[in-house]
Amino acid sequence: MQMSKVSKCDVTGCAYNTDNQCHAYAITIGNSGTPKCDTLCMASGKTDDTNSTAGVGACKTTSCKANKGFECTAPEITVGFQGNEADCLSFTPR
Template structure:
């Protein structure tokens, strides 16, 4: 199984966003009906990889059609909004 790439992240308030997601891997979680990047952190610093090549390492959203064995099977993931929501999320 390959790891799903984050092709776009527009949550610029995240410390792991430097022209896109620079976290090596994120966890998709969130509360109830609001799937979100649980790796999101708002700091006055930037961190992560030197280039925007983030991936989804784990997905806690069991009800998502792309979730198989807690891994994301989508072709690609986009993240955005003030709360770093997973915009690829789809309920089964």
């Protein structure tokens, strides 16, 4: 299975975010109820590795249509704020 890519991230305060791109190697999304970004790291510093583009390593939001066995099957996702939470904005309820 190909890892889903994070095509855009609007959480500019995250240490992994540079120019609206996530540079963590892989992120984890949510829990059974909410699609929050569990990899979020609010910090004043930024990662030095801006060559990599994040993928979705695991998705714990089993209520999402794209979740198959805790893996994301969407080709790509976007991350941004939903209220005060950094969420997967590509979440689609079953």
